[in-house]
Amino acid sequence: MYDKFINPSVAAVPPSGIRRFFDIAATMKDAISLGVGEPDFVTPYHIRNAAINSIIDGETQYTGNRGLPQLLEEIAYYMERRFDVKYNPKKEILVTVGASEAIDIALRAMVGPGDEVLVPEPSYVSYSPSVVFAGGTPVGIETKAEDEFRLTPEALRKAITPRTKCLILPYPNNPTGGIMEKEDLEAIAEVVREKQIMVLNDEIYAELTYGGRQHVSFASLPGMWDYTITLNGFSKAFAMTGWRVGFACGPEAIISVMLKIHQYGIMCASRMSQVAALEALQNGRLNDYEDVRKMRESYDRRRRLMVEGFRAMGLDCFEPRGAFYVFPSIKSTGLTSEEFCNRLLMEHKIACVPGTAFGASGEGHIRCSYATGIDKLNIALERMEAFVKGLK
Amino acid sequence: MTKFEMELIDLLREDCRLPLEKLAVMLGSTTEVVAETIDRLEEERVILHYAPTINWDKTDRERVEAMIQVNVTPQRDKGFDEVAGRIYRFEEVKSVYLMSGGYDLLVLVEGRNLKELALFVSSKLSALEQVTGTQTCFVLKRYKEDGIVFEGEKTDNRLVIVP
Numbered sequence: 433m434y435d436k437f438i439n440p441s442v443a444a445v446p447p448s449g450i451r452r453f454f455d456i457a458a459t460m461k462d463a464i465s466l467g468v469g470e471p472d473f474v475t476p477y478h479i480r481n482a483a484i485n486s487i488i489d490g491e492t493q494y495t496g497n498r499g500l501p502q503l504l505e506e507i508a509y510y511m512e513r514r515f516d517v518k519y520n521p522k523k524e525i526l527v528t529v530g531a532s533e534a535i536d537i538a539l540r541a542m543v544g545p546g547d548e549v550l551v552p553e554p555s556y557v558s559y560s561p562s563v564v565f566a567g568g569t570p571v572g573i574e575t576k577a578e579d580e581f582r583l584t585p586e587a588l589r590k591a592i593t594p595r596t597k598c599l600i601l602p603y604p605n606n607p608t609g610g611i612m613e614k615e616d617l618e619a620i621a622e623v624v625r626e627k628q629i630m631v632l633n634d635e636i637y638a639e640l641t642y643g644g645r646q647h648v649s650f651a652s653l654p655g656m657w658d659y660t661i662t663l664n665g666f667s668k669a670f671a672m673t674g675w676r677v678g679f680a681c682g683p684e685a686i687i688s689v690m691l692k693i694h695q696y697g698i699m700c701a702s703r704m705s706q707v708a709a710l711e712a713l714q715n716g717r718l719n720d721y722e723d724v725r726k727m728r729e730s731y732d733r734r735r736r737l738m739v740e741g742f743r744a745m746g747l748d749c750f751e752p753r754g755a756f757y758v759f760p761s762i763k764s765t766g767l768t769s770e771e772f773c774n775r776l777l778m779e780h781k782i783a784c785v786p787g788t789a790f791g792a793s794g795e796g797h798i799r800c801s802y803a804t805g806i807d808k809l810n811i812a813l814e815r816m817e818a819f820v821k822g823l824k
Numbered sequence: 825m826t827k828f829e830m831e832l833i834d835l836l837r838e839d840c841r842l843p844l845e846k847l848a849v850m851l852g853s854t855t856e857v858v859a860e861t862i863d864r865l866e867e868e869r870v871i872l873h874y875a876p877t878i879n880w881d882k883t884d885r886e887r888v889e890a891m892i893q894v895n896v897t898p899q900r901d902k903g904f905d906e907v908a909g910r911i912y913r914f915e916e917v918k919s920v921y922l923m924s925g926g927y928d929l930l931v932l933v934e935g936r937n938l939k940e941l942a943l944f945v946s947s948k949l950s951a952l953e954q955v956t957g958t959q960t961c962f963v964l965k966r967y968k969e970d971g972i973v974f975e976g977e978k979t980d981n982r983l984v985i986v987p
Contacts, residue, residue, distance in 0.1 A: 450985050
């Protein structure tokens with residue numbers, strides 16, 4: 433009887449493809465999960481402690497809609513110091529409930545009926561649904577393993593129509609681990625300049641790049657500041673997923689519209705979480721973001737272990753240079769991603785996410801998170817090797 | 825010390841049983857180089873020892889630990905080194921540190937029972953002519969040692985699958 437009460441455009445969006453896996457895996461006690469898209473580190477103690485102190489001190493009220501002024505200033509400093517992009521903390525930055533909210537309200541601020549939003553795939557599961565919820569039409573752009581899952585200017589150019597409003601730029605990428613280097617971004621910038629579209633640059637994994645390649649923020653390229661909304665947050669870099677703090681930076685004209693949606697819909701991000709985020713950045717300013725560096729080095733070691741492990745079992749595995757995922761190809765096994773993950777879970781108790789959960793172009797791949805202890809990764813690799821050998 | 829050596833040491837401190845091949849992969853090096861580096865670090869006595877951290881409360885062995893604050897008379901030309909050496913040679917002694925503050929040496933001792941340690945203090949430690957005073961503090965409970973927390977299992981609060 434409720435069907436008529438449900439918004440048909442929401443009902444048309446299928447539920448997340450990894451839900452079913454989650455339900456099975458959650459009941460298996462001794463399963464090892466490589467399906468977790470969040471750090472295995474607990475938030476550094478000094479950050480947790482700062483939040484506790486603020487609660488004890490009675491800092492329990494709303495903050496201004498935009499966020500705590502000191503936090504906005506720290507974010508401005510952080511963005512300039514780490515990524516060489518300048519934003520005015522009073523006008524061009526907004527603190528959100530995780531980068532997820534930032535994605536949602538940025539799309540709602542820009543996109544309307546008939547507008548197309550380009551989404552490189554495979555990519556994070558919520559972009560396309562968020563576009564639909566905003567009333568727009570998501571248009572996938574397939575990226576390929578042979579291009580290291582980069583977005584190419586040719587593919588971008590081909591996907592642009594007169595209705596294209598904006599491009600989501602999700603690098604370093606979940607699930608592939610692919611990154612876009614400066615030259616790659618410059619090629620994209622040329623297209624953006626010519627076609628005059630906005631870029632929603634989701635940099636949530638910006639701190640996690642490996643092999644000496646530091647992330648280049650799209651807005652730092654000549655002329656691109658005006659066309660870019662930069663989204664980031666504390667979840668991945670500072671191991672602060674459950675706190676739900678993120679931020680959006682960009683031209684005042686758009687940030688102010690996002691602020692309007694945020695103001696009516698959310699009011700403000702949690703004050704305790706903002707205090708914690710402030711501590712993360714203030715402390716980082718003093719010691720050159722040492723928390724982040726230590727975690728990055730730890731991920732990097734595990735990344736090498738995983739890539740080597742997959743190659744040793746005969747699977748094609750492009751070397752991911754960002755985030756904390758490997759995205760090996762399982763095409764040589766003759767199974768689909770879904771079959772592979774199902775059997776791996778049922779027969780060997782290892783949970784991975786089928787590449788198809790991140791878009792149709794993820795077929796033939798599986799996403800394995802290495803944000804898990806080395807001991808478990810080693811066991812998981814052994815079991816997967818047994819599984820893959822058994823298939824041949 | 826190179827960055828490579830420091831990273832290798834960090835990994836060994838985390839788990840010194842990791843096979844050479846895995847260490848090599850994680851450090852982006854070769855098994856030979858890792859093996860050579862470990863040999864050299866051992867030879868240069870940078871790495872002294874590999875040992876597990878034991879929760880003795882879960883074993884049958886009776887064991888008592890104490891930290892003894894020791895005041896000593898330093899010796900001409902030799903300072904505290906000689907008397908420290910006289911103390912650390914006793915096999916009951918696990919660690920000896922020269923300290924700033926209200927006393928000179930902190931001596932960690934280990935024995936089977938209270939009586940054994942009391943005997944050590946009265947007949948061996950206090951009997952040294954440079955020792956002018958001791959204060960023995962027994963360990964009642966061990967919470968954390970070398971970065972390892974003893975009680976409470978490590979829990980992973982994360983959901984099994986997260987997009």
